[in-house]
Amino acid sequence: MKLIVGNWKMNPASLDEAVALTSKISALADLNELRQVILLPPFVFLEELAKKFKQINWGAQDVFWEQKGAYTGEISAAMLRNIGVNWILVGHSERRRYFGEDDETVNKKLHAVLENGFNVIVAVGELQKGDSDEVVETSFRKSIADVAPSDLNRLAVAYEPVWAIGTGEADDPARSNQIVGQLKSIAGKMLGEDSKQIRFLYGGSVNSASAASFLSQPHIDGALVGGASLDAQEFVGILRADY
Ligand code: PGA
Numbered sequence: 001m002k003l004i005v006g007n008w009k010m011n012p013a014s015l016d017e018a019v020a021l022t023s024k025i026s027a028l029a030d031l032n033e034l035r036q037v038i039l040l041p042p043f044v045f046l047e048e049l050a051k052k053f054k055q056i057n058w059g060a061q062d063v064f065w066e067q068k069g070a071y072t073g074e075i076s077a078a079m080l081r082n083i084g085v086n087w088i089l090v091g092h093s094e095r096r097r098y099f100g101e102d103d104e105t106v107n108k109k110l111h112a113v114l115e116n117g118f119n120v121i122v123a124v125g126e127l128q129k130g131d132s133d134e135v136v137e138t139s140f141r142k143s144i145a146d147v148a149p150s151d152l153n154r155l156a157v158a159y160e161p162v163w164a165i166g167t168g169e170a171d172d173p174a175r176s177n178q179i180v181g182q183l184k185s186i187a188g189k190m191l192g193e194d195s196k197q198i199r200f201l202y203g204g205s206v207n208s209a210s211a212a213s214f215l216s217q218p219h220i221d222g223a224l225v226g227g228a229s230l231d232a233q234e235f236v237g238i239l240r241a242d243y
Contacts, residue, residue, distance in 0.1 A: 002215050003156060003199055003222030004239055005038045006229030007061060007089065008088055016047040022053050025233035031055060033239045036222075038087050038121075039229070040155065043075055048147025050084025059087030059121070062095055065108040076115035088113045089121045093162045103142035110144065114151045123203065123224070125160040133179060141182050143189070149194040156199040157183065158224040166226060170214075176202045177217035184219060208237025216243035 012018055018041055026034065041049055050058040064074035077088065084212040090113060091106035091223035106122060113120040124139045126132075140157065147155060159180050164171045180200045202214045202226030213222050228234040 001036050001222075003038060003201060004036050004235075005059070005087075005089075005156075005158070005201065005203075005205075005224045007039065007040045007092070007224060007226050008042065008229060009061070009094070009226060010042060012229055015045050015048060018042075018049060019088050021050065021230065021232060022049055024234055026055065028054060028232055028236040029239055033236070037094075037239065040087070042091055046085055046162045047083040054084070057087060058085050059089060060085055061089050061092065063088050063090065063109055063113060065105070065112040067112075077112050077118060080118070081116060082182065084170055087116070087119045087121060089123065089158075091123045093123060093127075093160060093165060094126060103139050106143045107145050110147065114147070114154060119154040119156070121156040121158055121201070123158040123226070124158050125158075125162050125165075125204070127162045129163045131159070133182060136179060137182065137186055140186065144187075144190075147191070149191055150206065152191065152194050153199040154198075156201060156222070158201040160203035160224060162204075162231075166205070170207075170210050171202070171207040173202075173210075173213040173217050173220075177215065177219045180217075180219040206238065208241065209236050211238040211241035212243040215241055216227065230241075 034055050038059050040059045040061045058079055063077050067076050067078045095101045110122055112118055122143050126135045160169050199221040201222040201224045202220050206223045206225045208215040208227040
């Protein structure tokens with residue numbers, strides 16, 4: 001089963017709209033289709049949505065690595081326990097770009113997420129088209145450093161070329177597949193056989209028209225979807241992609 005993650009980013013503007021969007025998705029998709037979905041709404045809507053829509057897997061877009069304390073504006077993994085959340089995304093390129101996160105802070109967040117019992121999605125990707133594959137590979141190695149083999153069934157990695165995010169210019173699926181294949185082989189060297197449990201997603205301008213071309217790639221285990229996840233019809237189109 002491929003994983004389809006909807007990253008709503010800083011949308012929509014109100015809980016009512018968040019409920020309306022989720023209601024539409026639930027009405028259009030059947031339970032089987034919904035099983036592969038993880039939705040990442042803004043923090044403030046999470047608890048209410050998870051309570052109302054139990055058939056959907058819910059996740060947070062970010063987290064801080066400490067459990068509690070003097071960290072103004074931050075949310076800890078401990079706070080996300082017991083509110084119906086089971087996934088947390090770390091290292092999204094917008095966090096890296098606007099909030100100064102780097103591979104070291106992303107790695108701290110990844111460990112906090114795993115220690116608190118959640119599943120984690122870690123995002124990596126090169127900034128510019130044409131950047132060498134090594135940039136992605138190094139970021140990947142550092143971002144997942146010291147992860148325990150016994151936690152790999154709770155780890156997903158999103159390969160997201162930054163130049164493809166929100167631009168309408170998705171990557172060439174064969175190229176993404178090749179990079180993900182390289183990341184899989186690095187993971188194999190770092191972590192051995194257990195690394196086969198890691199799921200690798202592609203993200204960057206995926207929509208209902210392009211989804212099949214990515215999801216049919218042998219190394220790509222799912223998609224991380226931004227813009228198209230805010231339109232129920234489009235999003236369900238991705239779930240139904242024919243691959
Ligand atoms: P996009 O965003 O689908 O709007 O390109 C993807 C992402 O940021 O995860």
